[in-house]
Every structure is written in structure tokens, then in C-alpha cells.
Amino acid sequence: MKKIIALGVIAIFLLSIFPTALAQENGLSEIEKKELEKELEKKELEKKELEKELEKKELEKKELEKELDKAKLEKKELEKKEIEKKLEKKELEKKELKAKLEKKELEKKELEEKLGKRELEKKELTKKELEKKELVKKELKEKKEKYSQEILEISNLKQDIVSCKEQGQDCEAKKLELREKAKNVLSTITEILIKHLEQVKEKVTDSDTLTEAEKNEIIAKIDAQIEELVMAQDQVNEATTKEELTAALKNIKDLKEKTKTNTKEDVTKLQQGRVGLIVERAEHLGQRLDMILADLKEKGISTAEIDPLVKEFKAQIALAKTNNAEALKLFEEAKEASNPERARLMSEANQNIKEAQEALKEAHSILVDILKRIKEISEGRNLHIDYEQGIIKERLTSEATVE
Numbered sequence: 001m002k003k004i005i006a007l008g009v010i011a012i013f014l015l016s017i018f019p020t021a022l023a024q025e026n027g028l029s030e031i032e033k034k035e036l037e038k039e040l041e042k043k044e045l046e047k048k049e050l051e052k053e054l055e056k057k058e059l060e061k062k063e064l065e066k067e068l069d070k071a072k073l074e075k076k077e078l079e080k081k082e083i084e085k086k087l088e089k090k091e092l093e094k095k096e097l098k099a100k101l102e103k104k105e106l107e108k109k110e111l112e113e114k115l116g117k118r119e120l121e122k123k124e125l126t127k128k129e130l131e132k133k134e135l136v137k138k139e140l141k142e143k144k145e146k147y148s149q150e151i152l153e154i155s156n157l158k159q160d161i162v163s164c165k166e167q168g169q170d171c172e173a174k175k176l177e178l179r180e181k182a183k184n185v186l187s188t189i190t191e192i193l194i195k196h197l198e199q200v201k202e203k204v205t206d207s208d209t210l211t212e213a214e215k216n217e218i219i220a221k222i223d224a225q226i227e228e229l230v231m232a233q234d235q236v237n238e239a240t241t242k243e244e245l246t247a248a249l250k251n252i253k254d255l256k257e258k259t260k261t262n263t264k265e266d267v268t269k270l271q272q273g274r275v276g277l278i279v280e281r282a283e284h285l286g287q288r289l290d291m292i293l294a295d296l297k298e299k300g301i302s303t304a305e306i307d308p309l310v311k312e313f314k315a316q317i318a319l320a321k322t323n324n325a326e327a328l329k330l331f332e333e334a335k336e337a338s339n340p341e342r343a344r345l346m347s348e349a350n351q352n353i354k355e356a357q358e359a360l361k362e363a364h365s366i367l368v369d370i371l372k373r374i375k376e377i378s379e380g381r382n383l384h385i386d387y388e389q390g391i392i393k394e395r396l397t398s399e400a401t402v403e
Contacts, residue, residue, distance in 0.1 A: 140195045147188045154181050179245060183236050186245075186252050190233040193259050197222050197229075200266050209273030218266050225259055261343070265334070268350055272331060275324045275356045282317045282363060286310070289370065301377055309370045316363035323356035 157178045164171040201222045204215055232252050239245040289310050293303045327349040334345035 136195060136199060140192065143188055143192050143195065147185065147192065150181060150185045150188060154178065154185060157181060182245060183239065186236045186249060187233055189252055189256065190229045193256060194226055194229050196263060197226050197259065200263050203270055204266065207270055207273065209277045221262060225262060228255055265346060268346060268353065269331060271353050272324060272327050275320065275353060275360065278360055279317060279321045279324060286314050286317060292374065306370060306373050309366055313363050313366045313370060316359045316366065320356040320359035320363065323352045323359065327352035327356065
């Protein structure tokens with residue numbers, strides 16, 4: 001606008017001087033000269049009006065600039081207030097976060113105290129369990145020693161009876177003593193068998209691989225066997241004749257064989273479940289190893305030496321899984337079979353479990369090598385290897401660690 005007005009003023013000025021110059025050049029009359037002067041005055045007046053208009057526009061411009069500056073200032077104030085509000089909000093969030101953090105720290109301490117207490121209780125319980133197991137082992141050892149001593153005494157007594165008969169003496173007292181010692185041996189045998197069953201029962205109760213239904217089934221079977229042995233023991237104690245004692249002896253022999261077979265089956269089931277649990281955990285570890293190796297490759301770290309080891313580790317785990325599954329299948333078939341087929345199936349199941357355990361042993365050896373190599377290639381790269389999550393994190397320290 002300012003430029004347009006300035007151009008208008010210049011145009012008027014040029015028009016005002018043009019008639020005068022023209023009149024002078026052509027020698028105008030007095031009347032024409034006056035008219036031109038009036039025209040000039042008019043143009044001067046228009047010029048002044050335009051200048052006033054220009055001044056007015058300049059003033060308006062300044063006013064607008066002031067208003068613009070004021071608006072900018074107000075906008076900045078508004079933005080400043082908004083920033084202050086955001087800062088206040090952030091500060092509040094910071095305080096809330098700090099409060100939550102303090103709460104979490106408190107909860108963490110309480111949890112650590114509880115865990116510490118539980119760990120202590122667990123250690124005490126483990127200590128008591130170990131003491132109990134040691135006591136059972138001691139009692140079992142004493143009973144076995146007692147059994148050996150009694151067998152020796154019976155052997156010596158039998159020789160004495162033979163000598164007694166050869167000398168033509170009355171041997172009834174020695175025969176009665178032999179019968180009592182035989183009863184003691186049979187009672188010791190039942191006590192040993194009962195102790196073995198109680199040990200198996202405790203392992204079944206503590207198992208983390210058997211279902212409650214499987215536990216209940218095995219424990220009920222063990223309790224029934226213990227009851228049969230107690231009854232057999234009573235039969236021995238009540239025997240007064242050679243025939244009764246012979247019948248009791250046969251009964252205990254049968255129960256001993258039955259207990260041996262059933263115990264072997266129960267232990268096989270426990271081993272199969274334990275192997276299955278280890279295989280499951282190893283498979284999850286294999287998945288986490290894949291994630292870690294993929295992460296290492298993304299970071300430009302070569303895993304060429306580790307890849308074959310991981311492949312072999314997985315192969316051994318797969319072999320253990322196959323053998324364990326076959327053992328379970330044979331075990332289920334054995335439950336429905338009778339001897340000698342039952343014994344054959346259980347023997348095969350045990351062999352499969354042994355092979356599964358060997359594969360797991362080999363897998364563990366390979367795993368140790370894998371972890372060692374991962375640690376070696378991670379050293380000096382500020383990497384933290386988290387095997388629980390299967391991830392790698394950048395560390396602030398200069399040493400790589402392995403969990």
C-alpha cells in the first residue's frame with residue numbers, strides 16, 4: 001500500500017510540472033497560465049491529502065505491528081504457560097513414579113524377606129528331610145546287617161543240628177532254636193521290604209512329574225503291599241509248626257518278588273517322568289538359544305562355530321524325547337500284561353530310559369561348550385546374555401556376562 005501511494009504522489013507531481021513546462025514552451029496566455037496554476041494548486045492539495053493518507057496508513061501499519069507484537073507476546077505467554085503446565089504434569093508424574101518406585105522397592109524388600117524366610121524354612125525342611133533319609137538308610141543298613149548276622153547264625157545252627165544227629169543226641173532244642181531264628185529272619189526280611197516301600201512312597205509323594213491321580217494310584221498300591229507284608233509278618237509270628245513256618249516263608253518269598261517287581265515299575269515311572277521334565281526344559285532352552293544366536297547375527301557377530309553345536313544339542317534332546325516316549329508306551333503296555341511279558345516290557349522300558357538319560361548327558365556336555373563359546377564371543381562387546389528370556393542387552397560396563 002505504501003508503495004502504491006508513493007507512486008501516486010510522483011505521478012501527480014510529474015503532471016503538475018508538465019503543463020507549466022508546456023506553457024512556457026508554447027508561450028501560453030495569462031488566462032491559460034492561471035488555469036494551469038489552479039490546476040497545479042489542486043494537484044498540490046491532492047498531493048497533501050495523499051501524504052496525509054500515507055501518514056495515516058503508516059500509523060495504521062505501526063498500530064498493526066504493535067498489535068502483532070502484542071499477539072506474539074500473548075502467544076508466547078500462552079505457550080510458556082502451556083509448557084509450565086506440561087512441566088508441572090511431568091513433575092507430578094515423576095513424583096507419582098517415584099512413589100510407585102518406592103512402593104515397589106518396599107514390596108521387593110518384603111518379598112526378599114519372605115523369600116529369605118522361606119529359603120531358611122526350606123533349608124530347615126531339607127535338613128530335616130536329609131536327616132530323616134539318613135535315619136531310614138541307617139535303619140535299613142542295620143536291618144540288613146542284622147539279616148546277614150541271622151543268616152550266619154542259622155547256617156551255624158544247621159551245622160550244629162547235623163553234628164547233633166550224627167552223634168545220636170536229642171536235637172529238638174536246637175531245632176526249636178532254628179525255628180525261632182528262621183522266624184526272626186523272615187520278620188527282618190519283611191521289615192526291610194516295608195522300609196524300601198516307604199522310601200519309594202516318599203519319592204512318589206515328592207515327585208513333581210507325576211499327576212495327583214498317578215501319585216494316588218501308586219501310593220494306594222504301595223500301601224496295599226505294606227499291609228500284605230504286615231499280615232505276612234503276623235503269620236510268621238503266629239507260626240508254631242514247621243508246616244506253618246514253611247507256608248509263611250513261601251508267602252514272604254512271593255511278596256518279596258511282587259514287591260521287587262512293583263517297586264521297579266514305580267521307580268521306572270518316576271525316572272520316565274523326570275526325563276520327560278528335563279526334555280521339556282531343554283527344548284525351551286533350545287528355543288532361547290535360537291533367539292540369542294539370531295540376535296548375535298543381527299549385531300554382526302559370527303555364530304558359525306556355535307550353530308553346529310546347537311544343532312547337535314537339539315538332536316540329542318530329540319533322541320532323549322523319542323526314547324522317553326517309547327519308554328512310556330512300553331510302561332503303559334506292561335500295566336496290562338502279565339509275566340513273563342510284563343517283565344520283558346519293563347526291561348525294554350528301562351533300557352529306553354537309560355538311553356534317554358545318556359542322550360541328556362551328552363546334550364548337557366554340548367550345552368556347556370555352547371555357553372562357553374557364547375561367552376567368549378561376547379567378551380569385550382558390552383553384551384549381557386539373558387538365557388532366561390533368550391535376549392541380549394547392551395551393558396554399560398565393559399565386560400560381557402552370562403546368566
